[in-house]
Amino acid sequence: xxxxxxxxxxxxxxxxxxxxxxxxxxxxxxxxxxxxxxxxxxxxxxxxxxxxxxxxxxxxxxxxxxxxxxxxxxxxxxxxxxxxxxxxxxxxxxxxxxxxxxxxxxxxxxxxxxxxxxxxxxxxxxxxxxxxxxxxxxxxxxxxxxxxxxxxxxxxxxxxxxxxxxxxxxxxxxxxxxxxxxxxxxxxxxxxxxxxxxxxxxxxxxxxxxxxxxxxxxxxxxxxxxxxxxxx
Amino acid sequence: xxxxxxxxxxxxxxxxxxxxxxxxxxxxxxxxxxxxxxxxxxxxxxxxxxxxxxxxxxxxxxxxxxxxxxxxxxxxxxxxxxxxxxxxxxxxxxxxxxxxxxxxxxxxxxxxxxxxxxxxxxxxxxxxxxxxxxxxxxxxxxxxxxxxxxxxxxxxxxxxxxxxxxxxxxxxxxxxxxxxxxxxxxxxxxxxxxxxxxxxxxxxxxxxxxxxxxxxxxxxxxxxxxxxxxxx
Numbered sequence: 431x432x433x434x435x436x437x438x439x440x441x442x443x444x445x446x447x448x449x450x451x452x453x454x455x456x457x458x459x460x461x462x463x464x465x466x467x468x469x470x471x472x473x474x475x476x477x478x479x480x481x482x483x484x485x486x487x488x489x490x491x492x493x494x495x496x497x498x499x500x501x502x503x504x505x506x507x508x509x510x511x512x513x514x515x516x517x518x519x520x521x522x523x524x525x526x527x528x529x530x531x532x533x534x535x536x537x538x539x540x541x542x543x544x545x546x547x548x549x550x551x552x553x554x555x556x557x558x559x560x561x562x563x564x565x566x567x568x569x570x571x572x573x574x575x576x577x578x579x580x581x582x583x584x585x586x587x588x589x590x591x592x593x594x595x596x597x598x599x600x601x602x603x604x605x606x607x608x609x610x611x612x613x614x615x616x617x618x619x620x621x622x623x624x625x626x627x628x629x630x631x632x633x634x635x636x637x638x639x640x641x642x643x644x645x646x647x648x649x650x651x652x653x654x655x656x657x658x659x660x661x662x
Numbered sequence: 663x664x665x666x667x668x669x670x671x672x673x674x675x676x677x678x679x680x681x682x683x684x685x686x687x688x689x690x691x692x693x694x695x696x697x698x699x700x701x702x703x704x705x706x707x708x709x710x711x712x713x714x715x716x717x718x719x720x721x722x723x724x725x726x727x728x729x730x731x732x733x734x735x736x737x738x739x740x741x742x743x744x745x746x747x748x749x750x751x752x753x754x755x756x757x758x759x760x761x762x763x764x765x766x767x768x769x770x771x772x773x774x775x776x777x778x779x780x781x782x783x784x785x786x787x788x789x790x791x792x793x794x795x796x797x798x799x800x801x802x803x804x805x806x807x808x809x810x811x812x813x814x815x816x817x818x819x820x821x822x823x824x825x826x827x828x829x830x831x832x833x834x835x836x837x838x839x840x841x842x843x844x845x846x847x848x849x850x851x852x853x854x855x856x857x858x859x860x861x862x863x864x865x866x867x868x869x870x871x872x873x874x875x876x877x878x879x880x881x882x883x884x885x886x887x888x889x890x891x892x893x894x
Contacts (some may be wrong), residue, residue, distance in 0.1 A: 454886050498742050505855070517726075517749055600846060604839040613834055617846065651867075 479534035486527035578637035588627035711766035718759035820859035
């Protein structure tokens with residue numbers, strides 16, 4: 431390929447990656463804001479977060495389009511991987527944004543009941559999730575497979591924290607029937623955060639695929655146990 | 663373009679669509695099987711459904727690859743839409759498969775407690791979801807925007823059924839603390855089915871996009887209210 435074409439190709443790849451990372455950062459900021467409004471019980475701010483989610487959705491559509499335009503021009507094997515991973519990562523970020531907005535949305539419902547002591551536990555899971563997201567975006571930025579693999583391994587921590595909170599909430603609900611409605615919202619919020627962890631893991635796996643191709647990923651521990659254990 | 667290239671292009675598009683529909687049918691069958699094992703409390707069958715989910719995941723990866731290969735050859739505007747919608751629909755089907763497997767997984771947890779009277783309500787939501795999925799796959803097969811629009815509108819029925827069951831379950835949990843653990847699993851199972859409805863809606867929107875491009879979709883009623891209402 432002539433040099434100037436390669437160069438414009440490279441700069442478009444770069445622009446695309448910047449766009450993806452901007453989208454990722456928006457999702458991370460939404461998530462932090464959502465965790466914050468849960469703590470502060472701030473309905474107005476929650477509404478803003480819910481409204482902001484549309485910007486991420488719109489960006490995901492833009493990115494997919496740009497990616498496809500790029501695809502139609504550069505048929506190299508590495509490109510194919512770049513394109514596919516970009517589309518998948520964009521979709522994961524979009525889902526993370528949805529989950530963050532859902533946390534904000536449920537905080538509105540939560541604020542109709544007196545404060546619960548478990549909000550701190552939720553915040554702790556959320557903080558892990560934000561870190562996972564930021565770390566995996568950084569791994570994507572630098573093509574760092576090792577860092578991506580570490581994110582993937584650390585997902586077990588979120589799962590363990592989620593399982594712990596899940597059990598705590600069930601116990602609490604059994605002790606106080608009035609807490610059942612708000613606790614149910616907290617359960618779903620915790621699940622949203624746990625799912626954000628899964629999407630960060632998906633992104634990590636796409637960084638692996640981007641760099642290593644079809645090479646098999648190393649095995650790792652399994653996840654959220656709450657759907658298979660009967661005991662709370 | 664020479665005739666024989668156009669022809670091979672067409673037949674590849676056709677093959678791709680067949681692959682997508684096969685994948686969709688697998689997800690529909692998994693969902694039906696999952697609903698069935700919940701009713702029959704059959705752990706062995708649930709395990710099989712969970713294991714089958716990998717086949718859908720693998721197929722989604724294959725489809726994305728095939729789509730990209732196609733993308734690298736046919737840079738027409740309609741192609742671009744076909745490619746993007748195929749990738750998104752494949753991802754939606756893959757998620758539907760995940761949710762079906764999750765319903766099966768949680769049935770294992772459910773079977774550790776005595777049967778609950780609400781399983782019938784869950785089944786009703788699931789039956790709506792199966793119908794939505796089958797209808798939207800058919801709309802995709804025939805490029806039928808009207809049918810896709812109807813699927814999208816009917817999502818409100820699933821949401822209403824979900825909201826109803828959600829409230830029923832909360833009431834039940836308040837009356838009987840021993841039911842809290844199994845009811846929580848049922849809540850999540852119902853949420854999974856409601857999410858399957860959302861993914862069927864996504865597919866419907868992608869059929870619209872495929873046929874009509876960027877033209878704006880008609881407005882419609884909103885969804886699951888359980889995350890914004892404090893009352894059960």
